[in-house]
Amino acid sequence: MAVNRFKLPRSVKVVLMVALLCYLSIVLVGMAARMQKPAYPWTVNDGYFPAALVGLKHTDSRLTSSGNQTAEQKTAKPKTAPCPKTIASLTKYSKWFRERYQPGIKLFLDRDDTKHYDNLSASGPPFGFKRQNLTVLSQILQHKDFANPPVHGLAGRQSCIRCAVVGCGGILNGSGAGKEIDGHDYVFRLNRALSSGRFANDVGKRTTFYTFFPESQHLNDVEDENVLVFYAIFKAYDADYALNMMNGEKPPKYISRGKTYGVRTPVVSPTRVKFVHPNFFTYVFKTFLDSKAYRPTTGALVVFLALHICDEVTIYGFGYDPRFTMHYYDTKFVVHTRASTGTHDVDNERKLWHKLHEEGAIRLFKRDL
Numbered sequence: 001m002a003v004n005r006f007k008l009p010r011s012v013k014v015v016l017m018v019a020l021l022c023y024l025s026i027v028l029v030g031m032a033a034r035m036q037k038p039a040y041p042w043t044v045n046d047g048y049f050p051a052a053l054v055g056l057k058h059t060d061s062r063l064t065s066s067g068n069q070t071a072e073q074k075t076a077k078p079k080t081a082p083c084p085k086t087i088a089s090l091t092k093y094s095k096w097f098r099e100r101y102q103p104g105i106k107l108f109l110d111r112d113d114t115k116h117y118d119n120l121s122a123s124g125p126p127f128g129f130k131r132q133n134l135t136v137l138s139q140i141l142q143h144k145d146f147a148n149p150p151v152h153g154l155a156g157r158q159s160c161i162r163c164a165v166v167g168c169g170g171i172l173n174g175s176g177a178g179k180e181i182d183g184h185d186y187v188f189r190l191n192r193a194l195s196s197g198r199f200a201n202d203v204g205k206r207t208t209f210y211t212f213f214p215e216s217q218h219l220n221d222v223e224d225e226n227v228l229v230f231y232a233i234f235k236a237y238d239a240d241y242a243l244n245m246m247n248g249e250k251p252p253k254y255i256s257r258g259k260t261y262g263v264r265t266p267v268v269s270p271t272r273v274k275f276v277h278p279n280f281f282t283y284v285f286k287t288f289l290d291s292k293a294y295r296p297t298t299g300a301l302v303v304f305l306a307l308h309i310c311d312e313v314t315i316y317g318f319g320y321d322p323r324f325t326m327h328y329y330d331t332k333f334v335v336h337t338r339a340s341t342g343t344h345d346v347d348n349e350r351k352l353w354h355k356l357h358e359e360g361a362i363r364l365f366k367r368d369l
């Protein structure tokens with residue numbers, strides 16, 4: 001008995017053909033999109049991370065950090081979807097990063113550190129308090145208004161934190177990156193962080209964390225209220241200044257090599273200040289900067305704080321790109337030199353940002369002109 005061949009009606013055949021064509025075109029469009037180079041400016045998730053990291057489940061619950069965690073924080077549930085890739089998980093894939101990154105390192109001083117003077121007194125500022133007035137340090141850390149709030153706030157750490165670190169590099173002038181920057185969970189700024197008026201379009205407006213030392217303090221330019229302030233003690237004077245800041249007093253005169261400098265009074269509530277731990281300076285300097293120059297820059301410090309607070313970090317306005325002026329707010333073109341950067345080792349830091357970018361730890365904002 002012959003088997004009857006099943007015959008499709010003509011209309012069904014047409015429908016199937018159309019469906020097949022649609023499917024093929026979707027696949028082709030998808031492939032073409034993937035082959036395209038990421039367009040500037042980047043979107044937050046352009047998949048630049050190493051392929052090995054894409055699709056990873058975020059398993060790290062909470063990077064050890066920074067001050068005391070509240071009870072709510074300890075029990076807080078993650079609030080957002082897990083990151084496909086995190087800085088902490090990069091240690092599995094990058095030998096270079098694994099050999100250097102210390103996830104448990106203490107980022108900030110707390111009251112307990114007054115018990116560790118021996119530890120803090122091994123080196124001079126910024127790597128410790130050797131030959132410093134320890135009474136001053138004690139008065140700072142035991143100050144009644146030193147609340148040392150947790151970086152992630154009382155609501156706790158969410159599971160996927162995407163951060164922008166905004167440096168002052170001239171590459172940001174005309175970049176139009178402001179909206180992208182403001183789209184991150186946390187925005188880190190430092191020093192002369194002009195972020196209002198005509199700058200907002202290029203550098204954004206939001207600030208979550210602001211880092212400074214006495215002469216670089218421009219808190220008046222930071223628009224957001226309730227920023228958390230990270231204070232960097234680079235030299236002996238900075239500790240005296242810190243105590244005055246905690247007391248709400250005018251800063252003492254800054255005298256260096258016989259010259260007296262006027263220093264602006266910080267407009268910051270002592271309850272919003274955190275102090276970068278000297279051991280963290282040492283870690284960044286020895287481990288990532290190979291002890292070159294004589295200390296890490298504020299920018300380097302802030303990028304590494306972000307690498308310990310966030311799951312993904314994009315840095316803007318870093319890298320000392322010689323095609324651009326020094327700072328995005330310069331009115332005349334300023335060339336990058338050792339002198340113009342205040343003895344920073346420009347080449348060494350530039351190399352580091354590119355290395356961290358290649359390894360997938362950060363994304364370095366670049367521009368093709």
Ligand SMILES: *[C@@H]1O[C@H](CO)[C@@H](O)[C@H](O)[C@H]1NC(C)=O
Pocket residue numbers: 067068110111112147148
């Ligand atoms: C951290 O917690 C310990 C123990 O609960 C407490 O003694 C200390 O004062 C806290 N430190 C800060 C900075 O709140």
Ligand SMILES: *[C@@H]1O[C@H](CO)[C@@H](O)[C@H](O)[C@H]1NC(C)=O
Pocket residue numbers: 118119120122279
């Ligand atoms: C201070 O403590 C840190 C962290 O525990 C440690 O790495 C460092 O070696 C100590 N330094 C001294 C001089 O004890």
Ligand SMILES: *[C@@H]1O[C@H](CO)[C@@H](O)[C@H](O)[C@H]1NC(C)=O
Pocket residue numbers: 133134135136
């Ligand atoms: C250390 O600082 C305290 C508090 O400001 C001050 O009273 C004391 O005289 C200082 N000690 C030295 C040796 O400078």
Ligand SMILES: *[C@@H]1O[C@H](CO)[C@@H](O)[C@H](O)[C@H]1NC(C)=O
Pocket residue numbers: 170173174324325329330331332333334
């Ligand atoms: C900033 O950018 C504008 C336009 O893109 C340009 O005219 C100006 O010269 C730049 N400023 C500096 C200091 O490079």
